[in-house]
Amino acid sequence: MERFKTLRKEKAESYIDYSMIFIILFLLAFGLVMLYSTSSYEANLDFGDSAYYFRHQLIPTLIGLGGMVLLSYFPYRFFKNLALVIYVGALAFLFALIPFGKVINGAKRWLNIAGFSVQPAEICKIAAIIFSATIIAKLQKNLMTAKGLAVTLVPTFFMAILVYKITDNLSSGVIILGIVGLMLFISTPNYKPYIIIAVSGLGACAAIVWFISSSAGNPEMGFRSERILAWLDPNAHASGKGFQTLQALYAIGSGGIFGKGLGESMQKMGFIPEAQNDMIFSIICEELGLFGAIAVMLMFLILIWRLMIIANNAPDMFGALLVIGVMAHISIQVILNIAVVTNTLPNTGITLPFISYGGSAVIMQLAEIGIALNVARNIGRAD
Amino acid sequence: MKQSRSGKKQKFTIGMKKKLVVLFTLVLLAFVGLGVRLILITKNNGEEYEKQVLSQQQYDSTSLPFRRGEILDANNTILAYSEKVYNVVLDAKLLLRDDKYLEPTIKALVTHFDLDAGEIRSYLKDHPSSQYYVLAKKLPYDQISAFQELITPGSDSYDANIQGIWFESGYVRKYPNGSMACDVIGFTSSDNTGMYGLEEYYNDTLSGTMGREYGYLNEDSSLERTTIPATDGDNIVTTIDGNLQSIVEKHLKEFNDTYKNNARTGNGANNVGCIMMDIHTGDVLAMASYPNFDLNNPRDPQALIGMPAVDEKGNKVKGESIYDSGVYITEEMIENFSDEELYQNYNALWKNFCIADTYEPGSVAKPFTVATGLESGSITGNEVYNCTGVLEVGGWPIHCHNTYGDGYVSVERGIEISCNVAMMYIAQSIGNGTFTKFQKDFGFGLKTNIDLAGEARTEGLTYNAADMTSSDLATNSFGQGFNVDMIEMITGFCSLINGGYYYEPHVVKKIVSSSGATIKNIEPRVLRQTVSASTSEKIIQYCNQVVAGAEGTGKTARPAGYMIGGKTGTAQTLPRKNQQYVVSFMGYAPADNPQIAIYVVVDRPNTDYQPDAKYATRIVRAVLTEALPYLNYPMTEPLSDKEQQELMELRDQMVTTANIEEAAVEGQEGQEGQEGEAAEGEEGTEENQEAAAEEEQPAMDGPRSSIWETFERDPSTGYYIDPNTGAMIIPETGTVIGGDDLPDFDGDGPGSEGNADNTAEGNP
Numbered sequence A: 001m002e003r004f005k006t007l008r009k010e011k012a013e014s015y016i017d018y019s020m021i022f023i024i025l026f027l028l029a030f031g032l033v034m035l036y037s038t039s040s041y042e043a044n045l046d047f048g049d050s051a052y053y054f055r056h057q058l059i060p061t062l063i064g065l066g067g068m069v070l071l072s073y074f075p076y077r078f079f080k081n082l083a084l085v086i087y088v089g090a091l092a093f094l095f096a097l098i099p100f101g102k103v104i105n106g107a108k109r110w111l112n113i114a115g116f117s118v119q120p121a122e123i124c125k126i127a128a129i130i131f132s133a134t135i136i137a138k139l140q141k142n143l144m145t146a147k148g149l150a151v152t153l154v155p156t157f158f159m160a161i162l163v164y165k166i167t168d169n170l171s172s173g174v175i176i177l178g179i180v181g182l183m184l185f186i187s188t189p190n191y192k193p194y195i196i197i198a199v200s201g202l203g204a205c206a207a208i209v210w211f212i213s214s215s216a217g218n219p220e221m222g223f224r225s226e227r228i229l230a231w232l233d234p235n236a237h238a239s240g241k242g243f244q245t246l247q248a249l250y251a252i253g254s255g256g257i258f259g260k261g262l263g264e265s266m267q268k269m270g271f272i273p274e275a276q277n278d279m280i281f282s283i284i285c286e287e288l289g290l291f292g293a294i295a296v297m298l299m300f301l302i303l304i305w306r307l308m309i310i311a312n313n314a315p316d317m318f319g320a321l322l323v324i325g326v327m328a329h330i331s332i333q334v335i336l337n338i339a340v341v342t343n344t345l346p347n348t349g350i351t352l353p354f355i356s357y358g359g360s361a362v363i364m365q366l367a368e369i370g371i372a373l374n375v376a377r378n379i380g381r382a383d
Numbered sequence B: 001m002k003q004s005r006s007g008k009k010q011k012f013t014i015g016m017k018k019k020l021v022v023l024f025t026l027v028l029l030a031f032v033g034l035g036v037r038l039i040l041i042t043k044n045n046g047e048e049y050e051k052q053v054l055s056q057q058q059y060d061s062t063s064l065p066f067r068r069g070e071i072l073d074a075n076n077t078i079l080a081y082s083e084k085v086y087n088v089v090l091d092a093k094l095l096l097r098d099d100k101y102l103e104p105t106i107k108a109l110v111t112h113f114d115l116d117a118g119e120i121r122s123y124l125k126d127h128p129s130s131q132y133y134v135l136a137k138k139l140p141y142d143q144i145s146a147f148q149e150l151i152t153p154g155s156d157s158y159d160a161n162i163q164g165i166w167f168e169s170g171y172v173r174k175y176p177n178g179s180m181a182c183d184v185i186g187f188t189s190s191d192n193t194g195m196y197g198l199e200e201y202y203n204d205t206l207s208g209t210m211g212r213e214y215g216y217l218n219e220d221s222s223l224e225r226t227t228i229p230a231t232d233g234d235n236i237v238t239t240i241d242g243n244l245q246s247i248v249e250k251h252l253k254e255f256n257d258t259y260k261n262n263a264r265t266g267n268g269a270n271n272v273g274c275i276m277m278d279i280h281t282g283d284v285l286a287m288a289s290y291p292n293f294d295l296n297n298p299r300d301p302q303a304l305i306g307m308p309a310v311d312e313k314g315n316k317v318k319g320e321s322i323y324d325s326g327v328y329i330t331e332e333m334i335e336n337f338s339d340e341e342l343y344q345n346y347n348a349l350w351k352n353f354c355i356a357d358t359y360e361p362g363s364v365a366k367p368f369t370v371a372t373g374l375e376s377g378s379i380t381g382n383e384v385y386n387c388t389g390v391l392e393v394g395g396w397p398i399h400c401h402n403t404y405g406d407g408y409v410s411v412e413r414g415i416e417i418s419c420n421v422a423m424m425y426i427a428q429s430i431g432n433g434t435f436t437k438f439q440k441d442f443g444f445g446l447k448t449n450i451d452l453a454g455e456a457r458t459e460g461l462t463y464n465a466a467d468m469t470s471s472d473l474a475t476n477s478f479g480q481g482f483n484v485d486m487i488e489m490i491t492g493f494c495s496l497i498n499g500g501y502y503y504e505p506h507v508v509k510k511i512v513s514s515s516g517a518t519i520k521n522i523e524p525r526v527l528r529q530t531v532s533a534s535t536s537e538k539i540i541q542y543c544n545q546v547v548a549g550a551e552g553t554g555k556t557a558r559p560a561g562y563m564i565g566g567k568t569g570t571a572q573t574l575p576r577k578n579q580q581y582v583v584s585f586m587g588y589a590p591a592d593n594p595q596i597a598i599y600v601v602v603d604r605p606n607t608d609y610q611p612d613a614k615y616a617t618r619i620v621r622a623v624l625t626e627a628l629p630y631l632n633y634p635m636t637e638p639l640s641d642k643e644q645q646e647l648m649e650l651r652d653q654m655v656t657t658a659n660i661e662e663a664a665v666e667g668q669e670g671q672e673g674q675e676g677e678a679a680e681g682e683e684g685t686e687e688n689q690e691a692a693a694e695e696e697q698p699a700m701d702g703p704r705s706s707i708w709e710t711f712e713r714d715p716s717t718g719y720y721i722d723p724n725t726g727a728m729i730i731p732e733t734g735t736v737i738g739g740d741d742l743p744d745f746d747g748d749g750p751g752s753e754g755n756a757d758n759t760a761e762g763n764p
Helices: A002-014 A018-047 A053-072 A078-100 A120-144 A146-167 A170-187 A194-214 A225-233 A241-255 A280-312 A317-341 A359-377 B003-009 B012-056 B100-114 B118-125 B143-149 B197-201 B242-259 B331-336 B339-350 B362-376 B411-416 B420-430 B432-441 B470-477 B486-497 B533-548 B614-629 B639-665 B667-703 B750-754
Strands: A101-106 A107-113 A116-118 B063-064 B079-092 B131-141 B165-174 B211-218 B223-228 B235-238 B268-278 B284-290 B384-387 B390-393 B396-399 B407-410 B501-505 B508-512 B518-521 B526-529 B565-572 B581-589 B594-607
Touching: A018 A053, A018 A241, A018 A280, A018 A359, A053 A359, A078 A107, A078 A120, A078 A146, A078 A317, A101 B118, A101 B165, A107 A146, A107 B100, A116 A359, A120 A146, A120 A170, A120 A317, A120 A359, A146 A170, A146 B750, A170 A194, A170 A317, A170 B339, A194 A225, A225 A241, A241 A280, A241 A317, A241 B012, A280 A317, A280 A359, A317 A359, A317 B012, B100 B118, B100 B131, B100 B143, B118 B420, B131 B143, B131 B165, B143 B165, B143 B508, B197 B614, B242 B268, B242 B284, B242 B614, B268 B486, B362 B411, B362 B420, B362 B470, B362 B565, B362 B581, B384 B420, B390 B420, B390 B470, B396 B420, B396 B470, B407 B411, B411 B420, B411 B533, B420 B432, B420 B470, B432 B470, B486 B501, B486 B533, B486 B581, B486 B594, B518 B533, B533 B565, B533 B581, B581 B614, B614 B639
Parallel strands: none
Antiparallel strands: A101 A107, A107 A116, B063 B211, B079 B131, B079 B165, B211 B223, B235 B508, B268 B284, B268 B594, B384 B407, B390 B396, B501 B526, B508 B518, B565 B581, B581 B594
């Protein structure tokens, strides 16, 4: 017994997912390099400091790495007890936006706390993962009952709708729903309802798209419908909503197989607005070509694969669900971001994890990885 | 224990693991799909998009303006310079990034640039994505410096909330002295191209090279950006002496003020021109004409008022009768002018009368005739001719201005009293061939190549020996029948009195780079020897008599305290008998050792009786009275009481002027009072001068045997009246008013062909 204990302990202490850590560090370093390359021209014009965005991203990245290391030692099971607190706390941040929110680019998405700009929507995503994982794990087999579903879905919908209404950020709300939906998909045995939901969802989207495209030109339609029109025909909206998308396509197309070389992008010189945010992938394509772009996508794929392995080997349901939430979050953002950049989907404003500019996002994403690492650390531990 | 654990702890089931694999597969499929999409975009649209990207780049980019060189006078006073100015440019897109920028920026704009906040707001509302809109144009640096501070990070008053405003620099040409030397300097059009004068002639020198900020694609098709800084233009230092120029312009203006709207509505004369030149170098010391214009605002229609209107060819619009010297522009006419007409008249205003207008010189050509005679050996200078008042040449009776005859006239007296008959005799002994050859030597019918834009082409305005009839030769001898311009005359005249050296006239003596290094010195250039030193001495001797001699026609040109020499001219214009004259005086100072030459031409003075060289000699006298002391020539002549008084008044006038400036500081009222006095003083001086001129005459005329002086004098005008004809006779010369010396030739040779404007008839 004594021997077993020591053996177990040794094994538990030693399991650290180095390949995932390597991928994270690589993505962060690569992201910073690309961020500098992408933003230096505009930063120099706007702020007289070509490293402006780089410096503003470096600090949150370091903070996030610190948080990741801390969380990798923080026993994930405690999140079960903290779930409600985290959920309510996230909502509090969200509500704080209404009186204290800072308006940038016409949207109220940032809170200014002690000199840092914090994006409550990013906090909500991790809160939704923890809260849903807790509820699903608690409900167990009751999940499939109407009450169980209601208990799981109502708080999630509530949060998603709040995110959309308060921050005017539909994509963040959709991501939250998507994460929880995928977590539910994994934790319930059947496929049918999900296939029905997916098909009917796609049908609804197609109907909306058809409706918008047939009523094009109606001035009462909001900016979202204009985005959809721009998506259908970016050339026709080249000077309006389609501009960013079209310029991103130009960037991708002009990169070729091996790209123009690091730092050689022309499109970043004022043609792709705010390229360091959601359009950074197009600059990666332009500078590093198909080769670089696919390499980045492979990195994300390996990261997702590693998360899947951790979830599969998680010591308990809750740990698995946490990792699945993280995996779902990263998968959704990467896929949607690249889909937007390639004009596969309409422009939504979803950032590329670890690479796009955004302090709150990178801190929260690293926190999620920290939680996943802690789950991995507990692989094989019985208790 | 094991059981309780498994009961408590929910395991990740096989079904879930399966589902996770399904999810991962879906993600993998999505990635593959997106990867395929990327490849398709690159493959299908790669080339097209690459071209798009390249075509969006701005290779030509921006040009950086250069600073046009300065124009300086001989004392390095700035006559023209370029000032850096700034356009205030609004970048609406940048400004509207955040609401908090809007109010501070508009407030700062309104307080600093006197802009209308409402207009800016409505522009921002209508064009929220505009990135280039000029709010204010051509502001000097001191007007933008305060705002510049606001938008410069690091300065004390930096305000980070002021956004979307930047300055675009350029240059604007400034002429600190307004209209001074306008004809010589010329001006620039908005695109930095010189028009007229030095600005046009030296345009290449004054222009620098535009700098350029541009991008280009290197061999890897990546964009390189390069800045080539602008090279500023070179400065030119002129021979114009700003002080002499001001003196000349002051007196031309004074002449105009005296005679404007006198006999007709309009300026004091169609044109008044004056050139002063250093006879030993060909340096133009002063060159001016009236009407003038403000170089800072050359398109001011007010400057046109009083000028004779011109047609599309630049010829004067003819009046109803031949006695009208033109149709004079009034305010009403300007209102009715079409754009073309306005522009025609501006061109007439802008051109430099001193080099661009041709006319028959009249008697100022007589020294040239005598010099030709002496130099060719046709005369010795000791000849005496008998003037009966008329000489018949080639079947035409050609009169002397003194139709009663001058009696026996030596060569010297021929110049002194300006006898046409003596000149005709001299010309006959010279002959066609020699006469025309010497005309060319003196530069008549040739460009002087002065370094100013717009010099008239006078080729064909003089006779060829073969075409010249005897009557042409006779009229040419006293300056009628061929056309010249002012610069030709004075350049040739300088050679007569400086020992025979014909210098190329020039206005620029030095070209200096923008950093101050001398690039080129323009040295005096002798083109040829026109006459010998001994001939030159004789001409000086004769011309001195014009001013000093008892019967001299140019006595009124002598400034107080100095002796000068010269020759008067009163030229008749075409058509003959139109009573329109060009009067002039061409002289030099000091008389015994000439240094400077001066030439004043008054084209059709605005008086009832035009053929009176005094209109020109008075200007010469007024100019030299101030100019010679300024040039530090010692006074050689005793001053009469009257002259003393006159000089005192002149000095007082200068002091009064200074007082005005002082008083201006003290207060408005004081200034007005003083100004009134000053104006009165000036008038007084004018009257005195005229009185002096009139009174001098009889006193010095004593021994003169002129028939007309026995006639009665008209008390109001001072002219003698011929008892037989009732004609009025001008006292100094005996010219009959309204009478003409020249027969009315039909088709008067080159004169009429060349310039219908002016052609004339031999006179004093």
